[in-house]
Amino acid sequence: MELHVVINGRKDLAEQLYQQLREAIATGRLSAGAQLPPSRLLAEQLGISRKTVSDTYATLTYEGLLIGKIGRGTFVNAWAPQPDRVQTATDLACAANLGKWAALPSPMGHPAREELLRYEFIGGATTRHQFPQDEWRRCTQDALRRIAQNSGFYSQPEGVPALRDAIAGHIAFSRGVKCGARDIVVTNGAQQALDLLARVVLEPGSMVAMEDPGYSPARQLFVAMGARVASVAVDEQGLQVDQIPDGTRLIYVTPSHQFPLGMPMSQARREALLDRAIALGAIIIEDDYDSEFRYEGRPTDSLQSMDTRGVVTYVGTFSKTLSPELRLGYAVLPPAIYGAVLKAKQLTDQHSATLPQWALAKFISEGYLLKHIRRCHGVYAGRRERILQRLAGDLSPWFEAVPTVAGFHLAALCKVPVNIPLLMERARQVEVGLYPLDVFFHDKPVRSGLILGFGAIETLDIDPALDKVRDILLQIG
Template identity: 85%
Template sequence: MELHVVINGRKDLAEQLYQQLREAIESGRLAAGAQLPPSRLLAEQLGVSRKTVSDTYTTLTYEGLLIGKTGRGTFVNAHALRAKQLQSATDLACAANLAKWQTLPSPMRHPTRDSTLRYEFIGGATTRSLFPQDEWRRCTQDALRRAAQNSGFYSQPEGLPALRSAIAGHVAFSRGVNCRDDDIVVCNGAQQALDLIARVVLEPGTIVAMEDPGYTPARLLFEAMGASVACVPVDEQGIEVALIPDGTRLIYVTPSHQFPLGMPMSLPRREALLARALELGAIVIEDDYDSDFRYEGRPTHSLQSMDQWGMVAYVGTFSKSLLPELRLGYAVLPPVIHGAVLKAKQLTDQHTSTLAQWALAKFINEGYLLKHIRRCHTVYASRRERILSRLAGDLSPWFDVVPSVAGFHLAALCKVPVNIALLIELARQVEVGLYPLDVFFHQTPVRSGLIIGFGAIETLDIDPSLDKVRTILQQIG
């Protein structure tokens, strides 16, 4: 690596080298984890003795700024903290706003690779081994060839025509969505779609109605924009439409697979929701996050397909059907907000990566996506049945499952008092990742339980991990 060090004269060589390396580490010019040159090479470049460099490395290692790795070299300690702060946050005029953002929780944040447990029941994650690497590689290679032929200009903020056409065909076939290519805006995941719609619809103080329990990142997003979020209870038919308050400007729902409980919204409730939105003049966001996977009953069309007045913005993602890391999602927008959302997208990030867009367009058009969904459906159905069997069997004294027909997570409600926090803590000690349900409740009374994802855990790991959970439940009573 290039390391900028200047030695003046022949006095205090070790001290000069020490001060410059320390300052580089503390200022961040030498980033955490960066490898330093071997002592022999640096000594030759600086015209000093190797002992001078070695002694300096030793001193900085003793102070915790460097770390030696046998057989690999000397690195900046990843845990070393910058000693100097250019300015304290409390000195800034925006200190209060910074504090507000810093205190926001991070619900549903996935663990890093190093902190992932052996058995993970986290929601919203997929199995890496199921991802069709060969097919995706071919699509990516094709995307690289197309990118090489482009002009070098920025692309369209709404997304590549090829991908918008592919998405329109896919959602019309799989979800009955009524749309044209021009109705679609390609986004960096569904979360950006929510952000863009909220930006153009909301003003500080305006009312957003959403399900409670519900998707906490959406609520935090709306609140961060200054909206007043009305958390509306749900029952077995979905959001209780009669409780949506007057003055509501935006309604956020998950009708196909209510998040997090899992039940679908009934047809009468959907009709009532559309009627209420029309009465209020409100935009409805339909977040159809994982309904590619359905296991029971007849398929239900999207809420958007029932919309006769142009009020429903349909939001979808490929994070659940493919991989979360791809960050590819989309919004099917009613004409009344389409132009405004397009301007917001352009101002936010210009456009989503065209390389990923070209690859996904080919992936859909070649039939790889539907093939992959069918393959995953078979695997997820097997995992779901195994978990349901255990929840109806030896885990039934503690939990009741909420009936669900789609997606790849289940909600298990406590039948008896269970210390969920202790259960989760003890489960982590035996490499089982469990996740609480209560973080998704905001104003309605909390119902204790677990959200059990089965996208990331291998089928053969379900029984051994749930055996451990049962043992812990027996121990803690």
Template identity: 65%
Template sequence: MELHIVIEGRKDLARQVYEQLRDSIVCGRLAAGVQLPPSRLLAAQLGLSRKTISDTYSRLTYENYLVGKVGSGTFVNALNAHSPSRPAPSKLASAHIVAKWERISLPLRHPTRAGTLRYDFLGGATAKTQFPHDEWRRCVHHAVRQMSTERGFYSQPEGLPALRAAIAGHIAFARGVRCGADDVVVCNGAQQALDLIARVLIEPGSRVAMEDPGYTPARLLFAAQGAEVASVPVDREGIIVEQIPDDACAIYVTPSHQMPLGMPMSLARRHALLEKARRIGAIIIEDDYDSEFRYEGRPTDSLQSMDEHGVVAYVGTFSKTLLPELRLGYVVLPAAILEAVIKAKQLTDWHTSTLPQWALSKFISEGLLNKHIRRCHSTYAGRRERILSRIAGDLSPWLETIPCTAGFHMAVMLKPSLQPAIDLHLLVDRARDKALGLYPLHGFYSDATPRDGLMLGFGAIDLLDIDPALDRLRDLLMVFD
């Protein structure tokens, strides 16, 4: 890679090189520690004599802009390096649109490594200690070999055929989804799947219905696309179908493990929802984000497997079964919107990176995904049982759970009989002071009256940490009581 220096004319050549290098260091374009090209190489690049470059390097070294390291080369001196400067913002014709995006509050953001608490009940985080690094590494090596045989073209926007076939087989086996490889589109996580569906269904003023409480990032995404989001309340059977507006073009639901309360949608409510969508011409977006982990009761059918009229788009992710960092998800699409979503995918990012696609296709086809899910299931089940035992025991004066049968988070409600009522936000703040991460349910509500409760994620907290964490929660509740 060539260093960007522009030489004009044939006069003051050394001064031109010197000033451009110095200015690049002062403004931060050349950061501390960056190695400059050898003088011979830069001279050849610029068509100058090597002495001109050597003299420039020497002058900048004398002035402490550069530092030479014997046997290594010439580097930007940290003492004189600066952060890149930004030009002052100008007045934009689209300032009101930019401001709209700036006002969006992004919930559910995972902390950085530096911000992680000792005891953290963060939802959506997985058991990274369970990840099969050796098997995945072998699959990645396979992916590199596969890519070496390709011709260097862009790949298919809908995803590699091998991965689409592997996904179709996996979800048919695990969730009863009725699809072939041609119905699957590979995405950068479930969030991109939601974005693609929204792009082809929503225009400003379109109505989208979703559960309240519900998955807030989906709500924000639909609103950002210009939709009017209709908040539909839920009860113990799921979304109340009768309150879905007749002009909704899309209905977003999490029927297997309601986000965030956790209860599954009843069979009668599923049939009613499918009939409602058929009648009003809406697409149901079924977000089946973590139902691979089921602990009790009979498995429930996916909405997609019950769909007789092509109204369900089934969204899945590998962020919960593998790792969020992989950013791999998929959507099984009805014929009515399949081609449109594929075109939207190509216009958005052309295609998902093929390296992880090749790796994942091998990982699934060799049975490693199912093996990993079984191993994680055992781990999560133990954590879940420990939390339930404590809430039914010494935490029962303050807390109660909403029954759920799947996933790796549960909703824990403050008992309404508590007098005086506990200030939930103060409780969360006090918990952070004790290195305990608690997450209130309030952020998932839109129009419905929020209930005082917590989402307890048990995907990332170790079993041996659960009792010390809940001891701290109990001690805090005793102080509030």
């Protein structure tokens, strides 16, 4: 790679080179420890004499900006003068807006891999040892061959046709969603789907209604867009539809497995929600994030399958079924907003990466996804059952489980006052990762407790981990 230096004319060549190298070092463009090209090579690149380059290197070395290492070359001195003070956030005209973004909390952030504990009850993480490495490798190799045949062109913003077709078939079979490939936009995870929908539906000051407690990243996204978020309480039947305020433009719900409490929305509430959205002229976002894993009772239809007026956007993700690092999701869009969302997707990132799209399309079409879900279902069912047994057993003096029939996390509510921050701190000292429930409440009365994810923790680790939790609870009273 050539060093970016521009020589104008044939006058003051050494001075031009000196000033540009000095500025590159002072501004940090040439960082401490960076190696400069040999004097002969740089002279050839710039069309000047080697002596001019050598003399410039010598001057900068004398000034302490460069250092020569015998047999290795010339490097920027690690002790070179630091760049001049750059603008801070408070110096900028957009300081208030930057402060707004900086103030947004991150309650759903996953720790770095090196920060993970021995026993992790974190939500949203999948089982590592069940990932179908061999099948995924074969699908990825097939994807590489397809990309080689199509190289040199951008793909479609709505996603690879084969993947959209595979998704349509999969969610029609597993969730009863009524759609075709033409209704689907592939996104970088469900979070981008929410972002695109917010961009086209909301304006500063628009009203969004969402569950409380609810999915905090969605709330933060809507607030960042300048929306007003109305917190709507939930009960054992789900969202209390009669509390959705007039003027609401967007309604965000998790009807199949309410996040974070876990109960499904009743049929009556679903019907009432559809009627309310139609009356308001609102769009509903149905976030169906992990309902592929169902353990009890009859499957419930998706809210989208009940929609006859085109007001429901069904959002799904493969982060929960395969891996969060895959970053592939999708939105099934009503006709009225499809074109706008597609344009927003194109302007945002042109299209999602095609390599994982082609791989996932084959993975689904070959039946690997359903096979993987069935395999994980058995694993998660066993983990869920063991946690429920412990919550009903020796942990019952402190916690009770919220009834839930799907997903791979559950909520445990405090039956007596428990110092959750202290419990979490003591648990971390013995390599147990616990996570609080109260961070997902916004306006409504906060219920204290834990959200227990059982995707990341191994089955044989559950009892040793919960033994430690019980012992800590006994210690702290």
